[in-house]
Amino acid sequence: xxxxxxxxxxxxxxxxxxxxxxxxxxxxxxxxxxxxxxxxxxxxxxxxxxxxxxxxxxxxxxxxxxxxxxxxxxxxxxxxxxxxxxxxxxxxxxxxxxxxxxxxxxxxxxxxxxxxxxxxxxxxxxxxxxxxxxxxxxxxxxxxxxxxxxxxxxxxxxxxxxxxxxxxxxxxxxxxxxxxxxxxxxxxxxxxxxxxxxxxxxxxxxxxxxxxxxxxxxxxxxxxxxxxxxxxxxxxxxxxxxxxxxxxxxxxxxxxxxxxxxxxxxxxxxxxxxxxxxxxxxxxxxxxxxxxxxxxxxxxxxxxxxxxxxxxxxxxxxxxxxxxxxxxxxxxxxxxxxxxxxxxxxxxxxxxxxxxxxxxxxxxxxxxxxxxxxxxxxxxxxxxxxxxxxxxxxx
Numbered sequence: 001x002x003x004x005x006x007x008x009x010x011x012x013x014x015x016x017x018x019x020x021x022x023x024x025x026x027x028x029x030x031x032x033x034x035x036x037x038x039x040x041x042x043x044x045x046x047x048x049x050x051x052x053x054x055x056x057x058x059x060x061x062x063x064x065x066x067x068x069x070x071x072x073x074x075x076x077x078x079x080x081x082x083x084x085x086x087x088x089x090x091x092x093x094x095x096x097x098x099x100x101x102x103x104x105x106x107x108x109x110x111x112x113x114x115x116x117x118x119x120x121x122x123x124x125x126x127x128x129x130x131x132x133x134x135x136x137x138x139x140x141x142x143x144x145x146x147x148x149x150x151x152x153x154x155x156x157x158x159x160x161x162x163x164x165x166x167x168x169x170x171x172x173x174x175x176x177x178x179x180x181x182x183x184x185x186x187x188x189x190x191x192x193x194x195x196x197x198x199x200x201x202x203x204x205x206x207x208x209x210x211x212x213x214x215x216x217x218x219x220x221x222x223x224x225x226x227x228x229x230x231x232x233x234x235x236x237x238x239x240x241x242x243x244x245x246x247x248x249x250x251x252x253x254x255x256x257x258x259x260x261x262x263x264x265x266x267x268x269x270x271x272x273x274x275x276x277x278x279x280x281x282x283x284x285x286x287x288x289x290x291x292x293x294x295x296x297x298x299x300x301x302x303x304x305x306x307x308x309x310x311x312x313x314x315x316x317x318x319x320x321x322x323x324x325x326x327x328x329x330x331x332x333x334x335x336x337x338x339x340x341x342x343x344x345x346x347x348x349x350x351x352x353x354x355x356x357x358x359x360x361x362x363x364x365x366x367x368x369x370x371x372x373x374x375x376x377x378x379x380x381x382x383x384x385x386x387x388x389x390x391x392x393x394x395x
Contacts, residue, residue, distance in 0.1 A: 007092035007259070009033045012102035013073065015042035015066065022118055024282065025097050027051045028189045028368055029116075032376070033095075039086050041079065041101060045068055060086060077146045080104060080153045083115050093379070096161070099171075101277075104157030112386050115161045116186075118177045118333045119171050119279040122214075124150050132156060155179060160251075163382045165375070168280040182376055187305075187342060188282055189371035192364055194259070195289035197356050198267040204230040205344070208262070208283040209276070211237030216275035216297075216335055221247050223340035226271075266290040271347060275335060281305055288328055288363035291356030294330035302377030306331070307362060309350075326358035 013022065030036070030051040038057040044055075060082035062068050062075055079101040088094055088107050096103040099118035107113045123131050124147040132140050133324055155178070158164075164183035166172035175183045205224060209215050217233065217364040224231040233243070234254045244253060257265060266272070272287035272294050280301035284294045288306070295301040308331035332343035 004162065008090060008241070009036035009093045009095070010039060010088050010091040011036050011098045011224075012039045012086070012088075012094065012098060012105055014098050014100050014102055015044075022097065023047075023049045024190075025116065025118075025188050027219065029097060030055060030370060032372060036095075037091075039088065039102065040081055041107065042069055042072055058086065069250050075248070078152070080157075083157075092163070093383075100154075101157075103151065103161060107160075112162050113160065114163045114165065114381060114382060115158075116167065116375075117171060117175055117183065118166045118167055119384050120158075121150075121154065123147075125178050126174075133267040162386065165363075165378060168304050170301050170304065171279050181275070184375045186371060186378065187366050188280055189368035190282060190285045190289060190363065192360075192367045194263060194361070195363070196263070196267055197291040197360065200268075201270060201292065202268045205234050205271055205273050206232050206265055206287070206292075207273050208228045208232070208234040208265075208286075209347060211235050211239045211243060213239055214276060217237075218246055219241055219275045219337050219340050220273045221251055222275075222337040223344060224248075224250055226337065227336070227341055227344060229344065232265065232269070234262060235256070239395045242250050262286075263290065266292060270351075271329075273340070273344075273360050275340060278302060284329075285363050285366045290335075291360045293351070293354045293359060294329030295340075295347050296329055296331055297335055298333055302331070305366070326355060328354070328359045328362050 005030045011026070011033065013026055027049040029047070038052060038055055041060045043059050044058055060084045062078060063226055068075060068353055083101045084106055085103045086105050088105050091107065091111055093109050094105065094111055094113040096105065096113070096115040098115070100121045103115045128147055132143060135143060158179035158181055161181070163177055164181050166175055166183040166185050167188050169185055172183050172185050175181055206218050207217055211217060217239065220231060221243060228250060231251045232254055233251065234257055240253070242297060254265070266287045267290040269287070270291055272284060274281055274284055274294060274296040277297060277300045281296070284296060284302060284305045287294060292310070294306045296306055296308065298308060302308070306329040307327050308329045309327045330337040330343050330347045
């Protein structure tokens with residue numbers, strides 16, 4: 001992809017400490033802007049996306065603190081200071097591919113600063129109370145004033161942005177709720193070109209993602225334990241030890257997979273299981289690109305990436321309720337083991353009504369080419385608007 005302008009471009013992001021959906025966005029931006037410089041709080045070189053390995057990446061002073069990459073969450077109160085110390089002088093276009101700290105970088109007056117927002121931080125906005133409940137009394141004592149400070153700074157940082165892009169309607173609503181800013185929705189890029197349909201999918205269920213508490217992988221394991229269904233889990237994370245303890249004999253942990261191995265896992269699974277309240281679930285799109293149905297928690301971004309048959313409509317009625325809607329998955333209503341179990345059983349009762357070709361067509365609407373076209377159009381429009389409204393300097 002060619003760079004579309006001669007302007008100096010900087011791209012900021014939170015950190016590269018693992019590989020996930022946000023890193024996929026960075027890879028595409030790196031292709032779109034081959035001369036752009038990158039700025040981040042922390043970088044673990046082995047976790048860098050392939051297309052960023054030879055790019056200029058400037059990290060904050062936090063990255064030079066011994067052990068910082070292990071205790072990065074504990075350094076959260078220092079993020080605002082570290083972000084504002086990053087020197088973005090001389091850049092004409094700044095793109096913050098981030099929902100958290102680095103959208104607060106300080107830019108030149110003439111610079112156009114756009115934010116591709118993955119989501120306003122959950123920990124000190126909507127999930128603040130839930131985070132506090134899980135803490136010791138001493139941790140709460142520290143977390144309460146720090147969160148108040150971070151909320152004030154986060155809101156202030158959001159007001160510096162010239163234009164917001166939300167990665168889903170769900171995030172668009174969050175941006176308005178917490179920042180009082182309008183935004184344009186452009187879904188994250190998914191490379192569907194290598195995806196393929198398997199002639200004979202196997203009878204295992206698949207779970208893909210970071211093994212963290214918010215993903216609620218524990219519910220999927222418990223449901224498959226009780227039903228005696230095979231579950232294959234792709235990914236690593238801090239919850240892996242606890243999840244392995246919970247897992248029965250039908251649950252297999254595959255760790256990190258190569259791209260080809262992951263595609264094979266997607267294409268041959270019975271269905272993808274997804275229990276998180278996610279802002280925009282990329283793994284669901286990737287699985288659908290291989291024609292596989294999704295069994296997902298019916299909240300958040302899943303409502304936008306999956307055409308889900310809600311629980312009250314399961315009657316074994318075929319692939320559409322009215323003859324026009326090609327469903328691509330099944331929703332469950334609650335984050336409970338019983339709700340997941342019920343959804344799996346309902347899916348199995350109607351699995352023949354899902355059409356892999358139609359599911360794949362739906363996934364194609366999220367392809368990388370769609371993202372690139374919409375993103376470049378948005379940047380061009382914002383640049384033109386800024387030029388129109390720039391004051392004329394009279395000498």
